[in-house]
Amino acid sequence: MKEYxxxxxxxxxxxxxxxxxxxxxxxxxxxxxxxEDAVVGIANRKIVFIGERESASGIQAGQVIDCxxxxxxxxxxxxxxxxxFGGSREHEMAxxxxxxxxxxxxxxxxxxxxxxxxxREATEDHLYEKSRFHLDRMLSYGVTTVEAKSGYGxxxxxxxxxxxxxxxxxxxxxxxxxxxxxxxxxxxxxYKEDPQAFLTEMINMLDLIKxxxxxxxxxxxxxxxxxxxEQSREYLKKASEKGFGLKIHADEIDPLGGTExxxxxxxxxxxxxxxxxxxxxxxxxxTGTIAVLLPGTTxxxxxxxxxxxxxxxxxxxxxxxxxxxxPGSCPTENIQLIMxxxxxxxxxxxxxxxxxxxxxxxxxxxxxxxxxxxxVGRQAxxxxxxxxxxxxxxxxxxxxxxxxxxxxxxxxxxxREVSDTTSLSSKS
Ligand code: IZC
Ligand code: ZN
Numbered sequence: 001m002k003e004y005x006x007x008x009x010x011x012x013x014x015x016x017x018x019x020x021x022x023x024x025x026x027x028x029x030x031x032x033x034x035x036e037d038a039v040v041g042i043a044n045r046k047i048v049f050i051g052e053r054e055s056a057s058g059i060q061a062g063q064v065i066d067c068x069x070x071x072x073x074x075x076x077x078x079x080x081x082x083x084x085f086g087g088s089r090e091h092e093m094a095x096x097x098x099x100x101x102x103x104x105x106x107x108x109x110x111x112x113x114x115x116x117x118x119x120r121e122a123t124e125d126h127l128y129e130k131s132r133f134h135l136d137r138m139l140s141y142g143v144t145t146v147e148a149k150s151g152y153g154x155x156x157x158x159x160x161x162x163x164x165x166x167x168x169x170x171x172x173x174x175x176x177x178x179x180x181x182x183x184x185x186x187x188x189x190x191y192k193e194d195p196q197a198f199l200t201e202m203i204n205m206l207d208l209i210k211x212x213x214x215x216x217x218x219x220x221x222x223x224x225x226x227x228x229x230e231q232s233r234e235y236l237k238k239a240s241e242k243g244f245g246l247k248i249h250a251d252e253i254d255p256l257g258g259t260e261x262x263x264x265x266x267x268x269x270x271x272x273x274x275x276x277x278x279x280x281x282x283x284x285x286x287t288g289t290i291a292v293l294l295p296g297t298t299x300x301x302x303x304x305x306x307x308x309x310x311x312x313x314x315x316x317x318x319x320x321x322x323x324x325x326x327p328g329s330c331p332t333e334n335i336q337l338i339m340x341x342x343x344x345x346x347x348x349x350x351x352x353x354x355x356x357x358x359x360x361x362x363x364x365x366x367x368x369x370x371x372x373x374x375x376v377g378r379q380a381x382x383x384x385x386x387x388x389x390x391x392x393x394x395x396x397x398x399x400x401x402x403x404x405x406x407x408x409x410x411x412x413x414x415x416r417e418v419s420d421t422t423s424l425s426s427k428s
Contacts, residue, residue: 005041005048007409008061009382012038013069014389016354017050017374023290023363026316029352032390033374040072042380045409049376065404067384071392073354074374075144075381075407077361078335080271080292080322082182083138084131084162084169085152087118089327102301102329103225103253112152112186115327119152119162127165134325135175137333140413142402144381145362145371146175147322149219151182154198156205159183163214174407178365180247181206181215184227184235195227199235206242216366217268219247222258229257236265245366251275252297263287269320269364273307274298281308284317290364291317293356294324295341301329309346320360321353340397350391380409 017033024031039056041049049055092114095105105111119127131148138146148166153159163179170177183202191198209215218239222232236246245268250258252272259280262270270276270284271292284291293307312319321342324330335357342348348356362372370379384404387393393401405413 003058004060005043006062007042007380007406008056008059008064009040009042009067009072009384010053010056010064011069012040012067012072014071015040015050015374016071016073016358016390018074018355018358019373019375020359023288023318023360023368024355025285025318026313029313029319029355030349032351032354038072040374040382042406042409045380047374047376047378047380050374065384069388070403071385071387071390073383073385073390074358074372075383075405076142076335076357077145077365077367077372078138078143078322078325079147079269079320079361079364080294080324081146081148082151082324082326083134083146083148084127084150084165085115085119085327086122086127086130087115087327088331089114092328096302103223106186107225109189111328113189115152116154116158116186116188120155120158124161124165127161128168131165131169132173134333135169135173138325138335139175139405139407140402141334141336141400142383142385142405143335144175144405144407145178145365145367147178147180147365149180149182150215151185151219154183154186154188156201159202159205160208160214163209167214174410174412176367176371178217178367179215180217180219181209181244182219182221184220184232186221186226195231199227199231203235203238206239206244210242210244216245217247218244219249221249222256222261223249223252224254224256229261232258233261233265236261236267240265247271251280253301259284263289268366271322272297273312274303274305276308281312281315281317284312285315288318290320290360292320292322292364293342293346294322294330295345296332296338297324297330299341299345300331306345309342309348313348313352318360318363319348319352319356320364321356322361334400336393336401337398339394343394350394353394354390380406382406386415
């Protein structure tokens, strides 16, 4: 234990350490590593001790934060976002209200292709500023690590422009960004008659992306009218040979078998999974490919049926949750809202939800050893919540419960002075 720390958090009502030796499946997702009446010491941007109230006695601190009995957790991890994009798609709301399906809007040249047009037109600096704005908002909601996909260029120059924006933000913004190349997000109009040639063009970018260290993962939208399972297999195999980790937008709308493909190829994650088959779920459990569920999207697409999270957890699939923040199917940076959807629509318990947005989310983007847990020696990414306990967040919905966000040991977002929230609930 150190005698001097830069920052000392005292009087933590509930501390979720989320301590774990790996990603969690099944019953292990019920454990949140809860400590009550805890303290946390931070020095040189890292966590140097975690303990009970008494363990802070005699410690000198540069700054002390009295958490007044509040909940403290690791910074949240959002493992699936499309945060870098031009324009917006509010004009599609009327179409949605008329019942025009998402994939039909895309077939008509709207949807993703409308965002592609705006992103192609935007300068790199404009995209940078706009993405920064969205990231600031994510940080304000308690997110300290984010995955960011490209996929609104669908041509070499614009895809590179998006990836460069993500790289600059990784350097400049407090949030840690993990970059994914989603060049295979839709078929651009200039390749409408020859999707294979388009995929070849995207494959041909991979060496440069690797050389410039612009992405760690490669993703594809395996969906009716976009890319088939066979095209996806061939494409992802090439990406894997070039050393990229794999992700798939799998069985989001139609059950094509992207889930099985993700397991077959050893993808790090299979995302969406609303239409995942029993067999696909079993394969995820066997291979350890992480299920990243995105209930905010299912809600926003107006669907009745959500991903079968209960079955997945019962069958020992590793489940993570994300916003899917994007301008079409889930325009929200509010990951806390996703907690409520996960509770009410996926029937996940509060403990499972916290694991799915910390430990498991970090492993879903290759950051399991850096983020998602409060353990001595790790980077100090923490959130102090205006909440008396961890059950409170999924329950009290639609608002921002963040009091203070600490990223790498520094206070980066703070709402207001700590006030007494223990009176919000009879359970303190
Ligand atoms: O812009 O509509 N599903 N890709 C696959 C998306 C949604 C993002 C979008
Ligand atoms: Zn997505």
